[in-house]
Amino acid sequence: MIRDERIPSEELRRIDEEIRSGWTTGGAVDFEEAIAYHESLPARKQFADVLESADKPLLQPRAGVPRLDDQIELLEYLHEEGKADLLPTTIDSYTRDNEYGKAEEGLEKARKTGDDTLNGFPAVNHGIEGCRELIEAIDAPIEVRHGTPDARLLAAITFAGGFQSFEGGPISYNIPYTKRHGLEETIEKWQFVDRLAGAYTERGVRINREPFGPLTGTLVPPSIAIAIMIVEGQLAATQGVRSITLGYGQVGNVVQDVAALNALQKLGDEYLPDEVCVTTVFHEWMGGFPPDEARANGVIGLGGMTAAIAKPDKVITKSPQEFQGVPTKEANSAGLRTTRQVIDMAIEQKIDIDGIAEEQDLIERETRCLMDSIFEHGDGDIVRGTLEAFDSGALDVPFAPSDSARGAVLPARDDDGRVRIFEWADLEMDDEIKEIHRARLSQRADTEGRDQSFRMVADDVDAISDGKLIGRPQGDA
Amino acid sequence: MIRDERIPSEELRRIDEEIRSGWTTGGAVDFEEAIAYHESLPARKQFADVLESADKPLLQPRAGVPRLDDQIELLEYLHEEGKADLLPTTIDSYTRDNEYGKAEEGLEKARKTGDDTLNGFPAVNHGIEGCRELIEAIDAPIEVRHGTPDARLLAAITFAGGFQSFEGGPISYNIPYTKRHGLEETIEKWQFVDRLAGAYTERGVRINREPFGPLTGTLVPPSIAIAIMIVEGQLAATQGVRSITLGYGQVGNVVQDVAALNALQKLGDEYLPDEVCVTTVFHEWMGGFPPDEARANGVIGLGGMTAAIAKPDKVITKSPQEFQGVPTKEANSAGLRTTRQVIDMAIEQKIDIDGIAEEQDLIERETRCLMDSIFEHGDGDIVRGTLEAFDSGALDVPFAPSDSARGAVLPARDDDGRVRIFEWADLEMDDEIKEIHRARLSQRADTEGRDQSFRMVADDVDAISDGKLIGRPQGDA
Amino acid sequence: MVVNTMSRTVVLGVIGSDAHVVGITILEQALSAAGFDVVNLGVQSSQKEFADAAVEHSAEAVLVSSLYGHAEQDCQGFHEVLEEANVDALTYIGGNLAVGQDDFDQTRATFEELGFDRVFDSETDPEEAIAALERDLNITTTESEQVTVTS
């Protein structure tokens, strides 16, 4: 069974060579040359430095198209018209499934026809040269965003290609994304990704790593998300990563969101080794959006307001066209500018809301319960503990499609709109905390004059796209 | 000199007859028949009842076009697509200048060509029949909004035409709108309007009156706005009005805006007679908007958030096209829906921000200083006091184009973005309060490393349209 | 909550490569609460997995969910697979069954032709599907009268 131990150098080299033989572009990677390339990049393209030294939240959209020239044009637009501080390159689905051959076909078709035959940028196929052309064309740092369970070749090529930030992790890019990838398998593969980032870091090129905080994007209780962020942060730290951005997806209750971001930063600093610089990223609402751009702008506005109060290091923005899928570049840029306006108007205001400390305390207690359980399950080893805890259901993620998580925990909003746990299943938690959740949900049930039931869960899932935060029973029910 | 005294019945009749002879449509007014008409309207069109019994903020846009059929179509759209709870009918500029002949020409041209040759709905020209056709077509209460110094004929016709809410007042529709109308003159004319509303009220048809709170719309310190709202509320109450909606325009600092709305309701209840039902209306940001719909949506989002926390009885919404002037009906409706989404997501959350009570206390103290000064200036008579206080500069409105106000007071934002007074001129205020403002502005000056000066005022006026709340010096200054 | 005296087994799952889990999670809860024994296959389930589970658990109904727009393709030959396995269960399908669908009657006809007994759109409440199931399985409940069935 694998453990939370650093991959030895020779093992790193062995896997690296094996991995790079998986596609033709892998051969061009030369670590020493790549280090020199990163060193040649100007300060404003050094991702970790730019992010960590910012004095207010930096904004980053999502964006990826198959062709290099189109991707350059898209990112230039988002940088210039959307005023994005940090840029993304979202990878296509074939690459996420390691189907580089199919990605190649799609890319060739895109080059011939001009159509977007892939839903992202196939960085492995573009190879180091393509990646570097993109890095050089855009006057800002760029992160690789994907959703790939086995991202080893993608990491090898994009790191050498000049990208200095890489989203994902063994849990956060497994549990919400795929059904059958085993957790042990993805942990092993991400240990390599982190170890490779660590190898660059050792040489002074700090590759920023960003576990994917929103997980299933559907009413994830903050403590579950934070515990998984700490686990993935720890795994990355063990492999030598020193710049880690822990993520969190907005739930829509301002107090809970601010408390959660505070707790994320505090517990991240506490649990992760001192030599790691921990930053946070706030994802604007990842659940269902209203099928109406005007209402969607309201959701984005609430996200901007929350960011202005919580002041995370980075905000990933949504667009008013979220409902219909991939936004036009104009809509993507509009989401950035709406968020920017709200943040810039509100961030200099002192907005201290009552109850944030109490909510933060609750989130921290819950997270510590989960972390204690993980350490116990693993006899002190976080990798073993994570595997065993997911296996026993002591650790779980609601609405997880993966066979690696029970997906038996069910959340529901309380009367204030905070996400509580309605069905605990086997999640490890102090009885006192369970009682707090139960009392809060019971208060809501009283307000609504109905029993606590899965109906609340169902109603809450659709509430924001229907125009409300809490899924109250409708008048005609 | 006029005083705050109820116009006797015979005087009311005399003026009414004189006024109604000013345009052909005036002859059709029959008070008894009008009372019967109002009584025949369904409960959902009774403005005061709908507003006063609502359990959350009602939304109302601005809208007015010259032709009746177009106005019906526009309001139907805003009601159905924008989900406006209350609807407006904005009157054209000729009518505001009592130029009914020119309005008639414009209306005829509009009917012939289909062009919008007037910037609003000429209700006097449409007459009672036209007004009633509109009232009957729209399944919601409708308010008359205008900006008319002498609105006597407009009131006579729209009241008889079935409208049950009428914006404006002798100060709030004078000081910000015109240069040369004397305040004594407009007070006298609005005493008639209020007395007429009072006559309907006496018969059980409560005409809602709404003083225009935003005044010049440009960084108006809350206490100045609230004092003027109280004066206009008192003048209306004296004439028999029993449903009064006091207004306030967003300044953009959440704590100050919530505190101001709280103070407005509290002082309104306190200063106005018990028999008056006092409600409040919050105007989304009335200053300059960003020349960018996406950023404008951010401004609207902050307005919605503020409304969700302060919970006024009504919110007047802005549209993302505010910068370019009159919005399309789609943009107008979008502003409503964005506001609605933010309010509906946030209003059930308990968001108690620190410092609101202190700020409210300061606003109340300032307002009481101004009210005391008005009563002193008038030897207890609020009309005389208002006239004398404006004359002496003890009462003043910043950026007032009117000759009736000094316009010598200058506001600037403090380091938190709250509107303070930088130049007091002769405004009546306790020294202790002046010292508080001075200290807050001095703190800002320290932060910015520059002296307190009119530059702050100038920078603040443009700040929100430039994307910030506070007009900080630019890096290259 | 409707509790039945006799327990009936239903198989539930998302067909094809679709990974939308929220709908079946809630449906599973609703079915359990209504007294059914639920075998939840989860997302990305193949035709064969549905058939095997139906045989193994002697299911009386097979409920198929699809939200990513490729249901028609994923369900081609599904009823033949069930027949070969000698599955004699009711079959329901629900979700976003066609990309950019405007006319649900058309969509319903398509899936009825494929062999499904009932076809639901994505707006359908769990209660509605359960009420239909109870009727089709001749389950009498005290409360089923209260549920409006529009299928």
Next chain:
Amino acid sequence: MVVNTMSRTVVLGVIGSDAHVVGITILEQALSAAGFDVVNLGVQSSQKEFADAAVEHSAEAVLVSSLYGHAEQDCQGFHEVLEEANVDALTYIGGNLAVGQDDFDQTRATFEELGFDRVFDSETDPEEAIAALERDLNITTTESEQVTVTS
């Protein structure tokens, strides 16, 4: 703050039916701070009011503001009115001088042709106008060198 030893008088106002008061309020403050004696006519001022004030106060400059897009119409014959009143002062105009203007050079030419010495757009800082005024009136200040003049 720039303080001049000699005091010069300028007349300031918004011409026509325009009621935009914010700009001239701030400009008045800036001019006072820079040491000018300012006669502020306020909004909605007529050509004659400008001329009368200039005569009465022996103004060295007349500063006209217009923000509602009808400046060209409002300023027709303005310099003739000034001339008839024997006003020999500098004349500046600034603001949104044309509706939907795209080409400010064109707008500037129009107003220079009408007789204005300088024409500013609505983005002009008060400092910029004041620096130009000081140069045109040959006022030497210690700080005027620091101000960038782009007119």
